[in-house]
Amino acid sequence: MSETKSVKAIRVRLEFISWASTFVGGDGNERKIFDEEVPEGATLRDVLKKMSSRYRSLDEALWHNGTGELAEHLEIAVNDALLGIHHKLDSEMKEGDLILLMGQYMGG
Amino acid sequence: MTDYAYAGEILRVDLSSGKTWGEKFEAADRRKWVGGAGLGAKILWEEVPPEVGWDHPENRLVLATGPLAGLPVWGTGGLTVVTRGAMTGGATNTQANGFFGANIKYCGYDAIVFQGESPDWVYLHIRDDGVELRDAAELLGKDTWETQQSLEKTLNLSGHNLSVYSIGPAGENLVRFAAIQGDYGHVASKNGCGTVMGKKKVKAVAIERGTKGVAAAHPKALFAAADDIAHSLQTDPSTKGLYLYGTLGGVRNLQGMGALPIRNYTTNVWPEEVETQKWEANGLREGFDHRGHQCSACGMHHCHMQVISSGPYKGQVVDEPEYEGWSGAGWTIGATDPQQVTWMNTQLDRACVDVNEFGWLCGWVMECQQKGYITDEDLGFRLEWGDIDGANRLLEMICKREGMGDLLAEGTKLAAEKLGGEAQDCAIYTEVNNSPRGHDHRSRWEEMIDTCTGSGGTMDTAPPVFPTDYGLPARVHPQDAEAVPKHVGGLRGRRAYEDSLGACVFTTRAPMDVLCRSIQAATGWDVDKDEAMQTGRRINALMRAFNLRCGIGPEVEKPSRRYGSTPVDGPIAGVSIMDQWEKMLDIWYETAGYDRETGRPRPELLRELDLEDVAEALWGANV
Numbered sequence: 001m002s003e004t005k006s007v008k009a010i011r012v013r014l015e016f017i018s019w020a021s022t023f024v025g026g027d028g029n030e031r032k033i034f035d036e037e038v039p040e041g042a043t044l045r046d047v048l049k050k051m052s053s054r055y056r057s058l059d060e061a062l063w064h065n066g067t068g069e070l071a072e073h074l075e076i077a078v079n080d081a082l083l084g085i086h087h088k089l090d091s092e093m094k095e096g097d098l099i100l101l102m103g104q105y106m107g108g
Numbered sequence: 109m110t111d112y113a114y115a116g117e118i119l120r121v122d123l124s125s126g127k128t129w130g131e132k133f134e135a136a137d138r139r140k141w142v143g144g145a146g147l148g149a150k151i152l153w154e155e156v157p158p159e160v161g162w163d164h165p166e167n168r169l170v171l172a173t174g175p176l177a178g179l180p181v182w183g184t185g186g187l188t189v190v191t192r193g194a195m196t197g198g199a200t201n202t203q204a205n206g207f208f209g210a211n212i213k214y215c216g217y218d219a220i221v222f223q224g225e226s227p228d229w230v231y232l233h234i235r236d237d238g239v240e241l242r243d244a245a246e247l248l249g250k251d252t253w254e255t256q257q258s259l260e261k262t263l264n265l266s267g268h269n270l271s272v273y274s275i276g277p278a279g280e281n282l283v284r285f286a287a288i289q290g291d292y293g294h295v296a297s298k299n300g301c302g303t304v305m306g307k308k309k310v311k312a313v314a315i316e317r318g319t320k321g322v323a324a325a326h327p328k329a330l331f332a333a334a335d336d337i338a339h340s341l342q343t344d345p346s347t348k349g350l351y352l353y354g355t356l357g358g359v360r361n362l363q364g365m366g367a368l369p370i371r372n373y374t375t376n377v378w379p380e381e382v383e384t385q386k387w388e389a390n391g392l393r394e395g396f397d398h399r400g401h402q403c404s405a406c407g408m409h410h411c412h413m414q415v416i417s418s419g420p421y422k423g424q425v426v427d428e429p430e431y432e433g434w435s436g437a438g439w440t441i442g443a444t445d446p447q448q449v450t451w452m453n454t455q456l457d458r459a460c461v462d463v464n465e466f467g468w469l470c471g472w473v474m475e476c477q478q479k480g481y482i483t484d485e486d487l488g489f490r491l492e493w494g495d496i497d498g499a500n501r502l503l504e505m506i507c508k509r510e511g512m513g514d515l516l517a518e519g520t521k522l523a524a525e526k527l528g529g530e531a532q533d534c535a536i537y538t539e540v541n542n543s544p545r546g547h548d549h550r551s552r553w554e555e556m557i558d559t560c561t562g563s564g565g566t567m568d569t570a571p572p573v574f575p576t577d578y579g580l581p582a583r584v585h586p587q588d589a590e591a592v593p594k595h596v597g598g599l600r601g602r603r604a605y606e607d608s609l610g611a612c613v614f615t616t617r618a619p620m621d622v623l624c625r626s627i628q629a630a631t632g633w634d635v636d637k638d639e640a641m642q643t644g645r646r647i648n649a650l651m652r653a654f655n656l657r658c659g660i661g662p663e664v665e666k667p668s669r670r671y672g673s674t675p676v677d678g679p680i681a682g683v684s685i686m687d688q689w690e691k692m693l694d695i696w697y698e699t700a701g702y703d704r705e706t707g708r709p710r711p712e713l714l715r716e717l718d719l720e721d722v723a724e725a726l727w728g729a730n731v
Contacts (some may be wrong), residue, residue, distance in 0.1 A: 005592070017255035018360035018388055019349045029359075029390045061345035064582040067576045072572065072583040073345040075365050082365055082551070084585035103357055104346055104572070105552070 008040040010095040013046055019103035020074055023058040038093065044078065045089045046097065075102050077093075109258045113175035113630040118147075119217040119239060121232060123308050124224030126672050128239045133218050139633055140718065142608035142643060143174030145201045147219055148190020149384055149650045152199055152394045153195060155223075158657050162194045162300070163307050164283075164357055165225035171313065172219035177209030177610030178322040178404070179625050181334040182341070185404025186610040187273065187296060194284045194300025194307075195465075195519060195541045199447065201564030201607055202298035204273070205411075206315075207290030209610040211271045211403040214318030225310040229260070231274075235316040244311035251276045251458035252289040259314045268404075274312035276460030282306050283517040285543065288455050291489035292426030293411065297462040300544065301567025307377070326633030333626035337585065340578050340618040347617050353389035354614075356409035358431030358518070359439070361387055366587075366679035367551035369435060372444045372471030373536060373670055375545040376548060378622070387434075395446055398428060403612060410614060412537060419447045426454035435546030436467030441474060442493030452496050466541040468520045468536040469506075470499050475684040481531035488514050502654040519543075521668070533707025536671045540662040541650050542566055544671060553592045554584075557692055558670070560665045563651040569596045570613070571601045577620040577637055578602075589688035597699025601644030608647065637658060646717040649709040651723045652702070662707035665693065667721040 014034045016024050021032040038047055046066075052059040064071040070089070077100040080088040117130040141150045146671045148170040150298055160166045170190040177184050187208035193200035212220070215234050247255050256272040263270060273290030279302035284300030296302075301338040308633045349357045351509040362368040366376040378384075385391045396414035403411060412428035429437065433453035435444075443449050456463045467542045474493050476482040484490050488511050505513030515523050520543075526536035536544060538560050545566070549556035558567040572595060576582050580598050585590035609627070617646045619638035627635050628655070655661075666672070666689065674684040685692075697704040701713035711731045714723035723731070 017364055019357045022349075023345070027390075027667070030389045034650070054121060057345070069581070070583050071171065071345075072575070073534065075361070075586075077365065077679050080679055081681075082586065084587060087682060100364060103361045105358060105367060105547070108266045 009037045010040050010042070010093065011035055012093050012095075012097045012099060013038050014047070014051060014099045014101065016101045020101045023061050023074075024055050042093050043090045044083075044087055044093060044099065047093055073104055075104055076100065077102075110323055111405065112323050113179065114143075115213045115216045115218045115320070115322065117217050119220045119451070121220060121222050121239075121241070121311065122224045123230070123241070126226075126241055128241070130217070130490060132452050133267045138175075139635075140643070141647070142605065143185065143218055143610055144188035145604050145607035146171050146338060146643065146647045147172050147192060147608070148188060148201070148378070149199065149654070151221060152190055152192065152728070153650050153654050154632055156192055156654075158659070159194070162192045162197055163305055165308075166223060167192050169222040169301070169304050169308060170224075170308075172324050172608030173209030173212060174608050175630050176220075176626065178213040179324055179330060179630055181330070181615070181630075182338055182408060183289070183403050183406040183612030184610055185211075185614030186612055187294075187409070188519050188607050188610075189288060189292065189296040191304045194282075194286075194303035194660070195297055195355050195543065195564055197565050198540075198656075198658050198660045198728040200299035200301050201604070201651065202296040202301055203607060204290055204294040204296040205403040206294035206603055207268055207271045207404045208290055208315065208364055211315045211462060213322050215315060216318060216320050218609070220313065222257045222305075222308055225235055225307065229311050230316055230683060231307045231312040232310065233314050236318045236320065247274075247311045248280065248470055249277060252460050253292060253458050255312050256292065259312065263314065263316065264315060265442075265682075269317045271315045271317075272312055274460075275305050275310075275396045276458055278459050278461045279303060279604070281305035281507060281509050281517070283461060283506055283509070284519045284522070285462045287460050287462050289460045292413070292455060293459055294403070295460070295463070297464070307556045317698070326629040326631045329629035333622065333629050337618045338613065339599035340387050340525070340622060341408065341615065342500055347593040349722045350408070350410070350614055350617070351390065352409050353393060353409070353414070355431035356389040356392045356434075359392070360384075362431075362547060363387075364679070366526040366675060367548045369440045369467075369546060369548040372468070372473065372475045372493055373548060373550070374535065376551070377682065378443065378677050380479040386446055392434070392446055394426070394484070395452070396428070401427065406612070406615065407613060412515060414450065416447050416451055421447070424451060426450050427457060429453040433463050435697050436463035437499075440467035440471045441499055443496055443499070444494065448496040454611060455503060459503055461503070461506070462543055464518055464546050465539055466503065466712060468543065469516055469523070470502055472520055472524065472535045473502065473516070474536050476531050479534070479562060481527065481534070482512075490616070511549055514622055524569065526666070533669045538667050538671065540660060543664070549582065549671070550673065550675050551684075551687055552586050552687060553589070553598045553692070554586065556667060556685060557593055557696055560667055561693075561696060563655050565680060568603065568648050569600045573602060573617050574619050578641065587683055587685075589692050594699050595694045597696045600648055600700055603644065604647040605644035607642045608643070616665060642717065649714060649717055649719060650659060650722060652707070652709060653719075655727055656707055656726065662704070664709075679719065719721050
């Protein structure tokens with residue numbers, strides 16, 4: 001008989017600011033906040049996949065044609081540092097991590 | 109032969125003799141150079157030898173449009189200005205929209221080429237085949253909006269029946285970063301193109317909407333392609349915000365990623381007292397009474413006019429700033445009240461300078477005053493962060509070249525070099541003197557390397573658009589020292605092609621095959637995305653060859669100390685681009701196909717681009 005191991009959960013926060021909020025039901029003029037519970041050991045990719053599975057428009061904007069790689073439409077910061085500085089997509093999340101999603105930059 | 113998509117003639121204006129004439133835009137040249145940036149680059153290379161500096165009468169000032177202008181594809185009133193510019197002393201490729209492109213083609217011309225220098229101030233009046241240089245004495249001293257209003261009165265025309273593209277007091281007094289503004293709020297701003305126009309003593313170009321048609325090779329297919337472009341702009345996750353709000357979303361997006369330039373790059377953290385809501389895209393729009401001010405054939409909710417609703421400038425009508433205006437007239441100089449920033453932005457358009465360069469200059473003066481490098485006596489008054497009235501006073505000093513304004517009129521780089529020492533260390537510029545646009549590029553490495561290596565007075569590649577069209581990753585990390593230069597070098601060409609079409613780069617942000625369908629339908633050519641890229645790379649290579657011939661080489665491809673500094677706070681605190689700079693340049697050169705040591709496009713690339721004569725000029729006959 002196999003032994004069942006209980007998996008501890010952690011909580012992380014996702015914030016969609018400004019235009020990025022339109023991908024999760026916002027109007028582009030507000031900050032949409034989600035406190036998510038994920039299993040310990042979950043990566044940033046896991047958290048984002050969980051979120052995008054609930055919102056089709058987020059799924060289309062976040063991932064490049066189902067490749068599992070990020071598309072060009074959104075920028076991500078973890079704990080106030082841009083993705084790539086301290087975290088990558090496969091970095092393990094910690095209790096209380098803050099994931100910020102924002103629209104890609106524009107100018108002109 | 110039908111001139112599908114082209115008027116077929118280039119208007120030549122010799123200002124020294126006052127003579128004007130039409131010259132055939134040869135069919136053989138059209139596909140190779142397209143129009144806009146491509147046509148301008150060809151003229152620059154063939155007609156402006158190295159001894160002809162930006163202020164020499166024989167410099168050319170090319171105001172060109174392209175094959176899509178005047179046709180029913182969104183945003184196709186485009187103007188591209190090409191000249192040897194006053195900032196870098198090299199090639200210029202800068203755009204404005206509005207109705208120039210449509211109105212000039214309806215008069216029967218694809219471009220205007222100014223040569224020579226007028227003995228007296230003139231404006232060029234075009235009405236179908238009637239072309240005339242007229243006395244501009246009564247327009248002198250007027251800002252660009254006053255100039256347009258005055259000509260509307262003189263010619264008894266208004267609205268879209270008359271396009272006026274002019275210089276303001278800055279251009280008249282040869283402020284080195286003077287711009288050309290048209291149709292109330294559309295500015296070709298880079299590399300001192302307005303300074304060249306001022307040197308030639310041309311105050312304005314006034315084009316009455318002509319009566320000639322522009323034919324498309326396949327009209328039904330053109331409408332279908334135009335619809336598909338519009339659909340893409342309305343639905344793509346990146347462009348949907350642009351479609352609804354223009355570039356207003358840039359402030360919050362860039363702030364979030366540490367790329368909003370705050371107080372001359374001294375911080376990347378938004379001040380606590382700022383009301384976030386006011387700076388959201390719809391917050392910025394809803395804070396004003398506004399109405400659409402669309403360009404030719406455009407359905408974007410982009411350009412707007414607005415009325416200032418509170419404060420000392422309440423009731424004034426201004427043009428809604430682009431992101432660059434909110435940055436250069438606002439955040440860069442510490443101004444955070446949108447009502448004041450929008451007023452200052454229009455002041456800059458009316459005086460007619462590059463809003464980016466003014467931001468770097470004014471922010472630098474503010475920081476230097478704070479640190480005591482420029483005293484109140486030096487400047488003549490105290491200029492604090494966010495002081496809009498003071499910024500406007502500084503603008504007036506610069507435009508009139510009064511007091512310290514005479515030095516500041518030379519732009520940030522030259523003024524900072526003159527002061528030297530710690531003051532110079534605070535200044536944001538590139539060694540080649542391309543003005544960075546209003547971002548903190550320490551968080552956008554692709555734009556910093558693009559700005560430093562650009563051959564047209566600004567970035568050559570610009571932000572990536574559908575990079576997967578060309579086999580590149582959809583997205584790279586903005587501080588990845590290997591992926592970033594591959595992206596910038598790999599996408600090099602697309603923007604130059606877009607700049608040759610007579611269209612707005614915000615409405616050409618569609619998949620390349622869809623954009624090519626519109627060009628196929630307009631011209632009858634079987635152009636595809638590879639030919640488009642090849643053509644763009646030809647234009648980029650020719651502008652680089654022009655610059656090399658002018659003595660502008662790789663030794664100036666680097667940021668100033670502050671521009672390349674390490675952010676002290678915010679989302680990219682402690683991340684240094686300069687640790688990676690040489691490596692990034694190595695990769696960029698390899699990807700672009702240019703020689704790292706000399707900066708020259710390699711001979712095999714030039715031959716591939718059908719630039720045999722350029723290969724011979726740069727490398728000799730036997731290479």
